[in-house]
Amino acid sequence: MPAITVGIFIIVLPAFFPSAYYYRIGALVFIFALAVVGLNLLMGFAGQVSLGHAGFLGIGAYAVAIGPVHLGAPPWLSLFAGAIISGTVAFVVGRPILRLKGHYLAVATLGFGLLIAIVLTNEANWTGGPDGMNVPALTLFGWRVHGSAAWYWIAAVTFLGGFLLALNLMDSPTGRALQAIHDSEIAARVLGIDVARKKLAVFVISAIYASVAGSYLALFNGLITPDVAGFLRSIELVAMVVLGGMGSIVGSLVGAAVLVVLPQALTIFQEYEQALLGLIVMIFMIFLRRGMVPSVAAVFAGWHK
Amino acid sequence: MILEADQVSISFGGVRAVDGVSLAIAPGQVFSIIGPNGSGKTTLFNLVSGIYLPNDGSIRLAGETVTGLAPEQLARRGLSRTFQNLQIFSRMSVLENVMVGRQRHERTGILADLLHWPSVKRQNAATREAARAALVRVGLADAADRPAGSLAYGALKRLEIARALASEPTVLLLDEPAAGCNAVETQELDRVIRSIVKQGITVVLVEHDMRLVMNISDRVHVLASGKTLSEGTPQQVRSDAAVVEAYLGVHGSQEAGRAFY
Numbered sequence: 001m002p003a004i005t006v007g008i009f010i011i012v013l014p015a016f017f018p019s020a021y022y023y024r025i026g027a028l029v030f031i032f033a034l035a036v037v038g039l040n041l042l043m044g045f046a047g048q049v050s051l052g053h054a055g056f057l058g059i060g061a062y063a064v065a066i067g068p069v070h071l072g073a074p075p076w077l078s079l080f081a082g083a084i085i086s087g088t089v090a091f092v093v094g095r096p097i098l099r100l101k102g103h104y105l106a107v108a109t110l111g112f113g114l115l116i117a118i119v120l121t122n123e124a125n126w127t128g129g130p131d132g133m134n135v136p137a138l139t140l141f142g143w144r145v146h147g148s149a150a151w152y153w154i155a156a157v158t159f160l161g162g163f164l165l166a167l168n169l170m171d172s173p174t175g176r177a178l179q180a181i182h183d184s185e186i187a188a189r190v191l192g193i194d195v196a197r198k199k200l201a202v203f204v205i206s207a208i209y210a211s212v213a214g215s216y217l218a219l220f221n222g223l224i225t226p227d228v229a230g231f232l233r234s235i236e237l238v239a240m241v242v243l244g245g246m247g248s249i250v251g252s253l254v255g256a257a258v259l260v261v262l263p264q265a266l267t268i269f270q271e272y273e274q275a276l277l278g279l280i281v282m283i284f285m286i287f288l289r290r291g292m293v294p295s296v297a298a299v300f301a302g303w304h305k
Numbered sequence: 306m307i308l309e310a311d312q313v314s315i316s317f318g319g320v321r322a323v324d325g326v327s328l329a330i331a332p333g334q335v336f337s338i339i340g341p342n343g344s345g346k347t348t349l350f351n352l353v354s355g356i357y358l359p360n361d362g363s364i365r366l367a368g369e370t371v372t373g374l375a376p377e378q379l380a381r382r383g384l385s386r387t388f389q390n391l392q393i394f395s396r397m398s399v400l401e402n403v404m405v406g407r408q409r410h411e412r413t414g415i416l417a418d419l420l421h422w423p424s425v426k427r428q429n430a431a432t433r434e435a436a437r438a439a440l441v442r443v444g445l446a447d448a449a450d451r452p453a454g455s456l457a458y459g460a461l462k463r464l465e466i467a468r469a470l471a472s473e474p475t476v477l478l479l480d481e482p483a484a485g486c487n488a489v490e491t492q493e494l495d496r497v498i499r500s501i502v503k504q505g506i507t508v509v510l511v512e513h514d515m516r517l518v519m520n521i522s523d524r525v526h527v528l529a530s531g532k533t534l535s536e537g538t539p540q541q542v543r544s545d546a547a548v549v550e551a552y553l554g555v556h557g558s559q560e561a562g563r564a565f566y
Binding site: 165168169171172173174175176177179180182183184186187188189190191192193194195201205247 | 356
């Protein structure tokens, strides 16, 4: 059971944390991994690219900022509202966009992401503009959530839930339909699959994953700027999916972990940090071309034979 | 008639790929469509299975007009097909490929699927069982857990048939199932098609392998340049001078005529 393995990993990992700072890194890994699992459902399983997924991260993030600050809604309610808004936006935008294929879909989703980022930057009365805004802390049943350790546990448990749901989905008629669409839309159609509807469903699900991750990110950092919805964030999410392995749910965690931890580890190289990061990612992709988890799994499968 | 086409036509850029073709296929038959390359056989298949919309004419499935229905809607009414250029789900296992064939019989809801309710588990088990049975029928049971992409060409052809069979069609369209198959594979195919027919499924076949066609068909429809050239039993079609001419040319048909003496 991969879920149990991941669960044990989550519990055991803090025992190796030398300082509280590592809880912070751990929390960020699980927050991003949640968004990446969602994007992987869309990209790795259904084969539909999105270069604008940070847009949903942004909707989720600003929901927990705008809700409490401007509307007096509690943060947890704002988080749910953000998820519903993201799902609705994905439903409306997905209808026309998901008819496009390949590069055309990539450019259309790219445009969507940019649009969200621009709206968040320009609507300064609501969002604080380019400087962003402060995000009030999450309170659950009178408990004010603060500190990296608390967020580590919340992010990890939520990730585990998202991980389980994704595994469930793949082992269901909907999941099989999505994987079929990836390889041959026409064959999927002649077997009775409503391709447009399935694509839309997975787009909405992946948007909700990203939205919840965005809300967590904002609540955890206590501050949010439009960068959360920016193009670079979208690319980062895609890179995490591909690096960890398209179509590998475990790979999503690995991809997120590498791209969150590596920049931190490389800060000792100071000005060479970015260059080294790029180099390491390139080397990973050249030698593990199907992504880290599927490539390594294939090697192990080879040994067993 | 289980499947009928009435004067269907379609043009691509001024070329009439299929031009006023009518078909009437009785239930339980093996109905073959033959013709030289480029005569419009596959296009006719694409019209009947809803992939192309005809410019003219109508299509009826089990007496109901289905012109303009999408492939997925036709699939739910019991029309299934295979493809000349294989359309395999190569990332999935052989068994999973066939499980996708069960889609039209599966009840799905996003929430139930995400939460893996007991009903989803029960249904998965039933789907897996039905898919295994379909694999047994085409002789691929041993390959069930292999990645579909790793199968040989002839086996992939049979995998497509198993996938279509899993959907329990009333009409099965097979687009050149023997193309690229060796003699042994073709014989295996012959056996598979006969078993399908025995089950009461109507089979419509586009095929170049004349031995297979003449062996197995109840009726043969001959196309040339998008038009109907001839239709009849295999014997009638074989002795039709126009058909021989279309395949061999005027000169060739004279030669063939001489060869009989």
